[in-house]
Amino acid sequence: MSFFRPEVAALKAYAMADEASLIKVNQNEAPWDWPEDLKAEAARVAAAVAFNRYPPFEEKTLTEALAKRWGLPPASFLVGNGSNELLQALFLSALGPGRKVLVPSPTFSLYRQLALMAGAPVAEVPLKDSVAYKPEAWIKAVRREKPALCLLCSPNNPTGAAYPDEALGDLITEAPGLVAVDEAYAEFASGTARAFLPKQENLIVLRTFSKAWGGAGLRLGYAMASPAVVSQVRKALLPYNVSPVTACLGVLALKNAPLFEERVRSLVVERGKLIEALGRLPGLTVFPSQANFVLVRVAKGTAAERFLALKKRGVLVRDVSHLAGLERCLRLSVGSPEENKAQVNALAEVMA
Numbered sequence: 419m420s421f422f423r424p425e426v427a428a429l430k431a432y433a434m435a436d437e438a439s440l441i442k443v444n445q446n447e448a449p450w451d452w453p454e455d456l457k458a459e460a461a462r463v464a465a466a467v468a469f470n471r472y473p474p475f476e477e478k479t480l481t482e483a484l485a486k487r488w489g490l491p492p493a494s495f496l497v498g499n500g501s502n503e504l505l506q507a508l509f510l511s512a513l514g515p516g517r518k519v520l521v522p523s524p525t526f527s528l529y530r531q532l533a534l535m536a537g538a539p540v541a542e543v544p545l546k547d548s549v550a551y552k553p554e555a556w557i558k559a560v561r562r563e564k565p566a567l568c569l570l571c572s573p574n575n576p577t578g579a580a581y582p583d584e585a586l587g588d589l590i591t592e593a594p595g596l597v598a599v600d601e602a603y604a605e606f607a608s609g610t611a612r613a614f615l616p617k618q619e620n621l622i623v624l625r626t627f628s629k630a631w632g633g634a635g636l637r638l639g640y641a642m643a644s645p646a647v648v649s650q651v652r653k654a655l656l657p658y659n660v661s662p663v664t665a666c667l668g669v670l671a672l673k674n675a676p677l678f679e680e681r682v683r684s685l686v687v688e689r690g691k692l693i694e695a696l697g698r699l700p701g702l703t704v705f706p707s708q709a710n711f712v713l714v715r716v717a718k719g720t721a722a723e724r725f726l727a728l729k730k731r732g733v734l735v736r737d738v739s740h741l742a743g744l745e746r747c748l749r750l751s752v753g754s755p756e757e758n759k760a761q762v763n764a765l766a767e768v769m770a
């Protein structure tokens with residue numbers, strides 16, 4: 419397609435097969451939808467929005483609810499259609515030719531695609547044994563690469579490791595540009611970069627309603643940073659980016675925080691049980707995880723073969739073996755207790 423930039427034409431599009439499956443553990447979604455009474459409340463809240471009017475130019479309701487939750491000023495928040503949209507706005511506003519982004523390897527593959535679209539160079543910091551963060555390597559890399567943006571995914575998708583909190587301060591101080599921490603899975607982990615806000619002017623933290631808040635279908639995420647950083651990233655977003663309906667549903671989720679926090683606690687317990695049960699299966703290496711998914715490596719055969727064998731048994735996992743250093747690896751989301759039993763049983767059969 420000569421109508422497009424050559425690097426775009428050559429890019430393999432980010433894609434996801436829409437496969438109906440009994441046990442869907444391939445996208446790190448919450449295993450439970452919102453309870454019926456909360457969905458009925460959501461319908462009432464949505465109906466109260468004037469569909470014929472544009473919302474206020476600057477989103478206020480959700481921003482204020484977030485400000486209250488986090489104890490930061492409303493001007494420190496930016497909302498988006500999923501954290502993906504905010505990542506895109508961040509890349510477009512901070513990066514470009516000659517303005518490099520530093521990312522872990524392996525990590526969430528969307529980062530590379532966004533960098534390409536922004537025309538920005540990418541430098542990678544390999545993870546230790548391809549799974550865990552090595553803070554010394556990051557300090558060296560920011561000195562060497564002088565990135566305009568240093569992007570941590572913490573906990574990292576798909577390896578599950580978090581960047582150690584105690585090492586984060588040094589990285590933020592050392593980085594010559596922005597430091598973004600994608601905390602899509604932070605509710606399942608023990609740490610967060612939040613403590614460095616609002617002091618650190620170059621820090622931006624990204625969160626989503628897609629995982630811990632059971633709202634992947636809502637498409638809602640947010641960024642927290644200093645008001646100065648927020649006002650620059652905002653320039654890369656389209657006006658009225660988040661629908662007022664979605665924003666109200668975000669407020670409703672926050673009002674019901676105890677429900678979602680309880681669900682997170684039970685998923686963390688389930689994660690422990692899943693890791694233990696997987697660890698008992700022969701021929702499987704299980705990596706520690708601070709997220710709502712677990713990375714495993716099969717000793718024999720290919721990940722693609724195991725993926726297909728699991729699918730035949732009605733279990734849809736993610737084959738991540740194409741990522742650097744993750745040969746023979748699969749990623750399994752932590753599901754409901756029944757889903758976890760089913761995925762362990764299926765894996766036991768497949769590994770036998």
Ligand SMILES: Cc1ncc(COP(=O)(O)O)c(C=O)c1O
Nearest residue numbers: 500501502526575602626628639
């Ligand atoms: C690391 C990471 N960041 C961001 C996202 C995007 O989330 P959202 O649904 O908020 O766009 C995902 C989704 O899987 C993710 O794994």
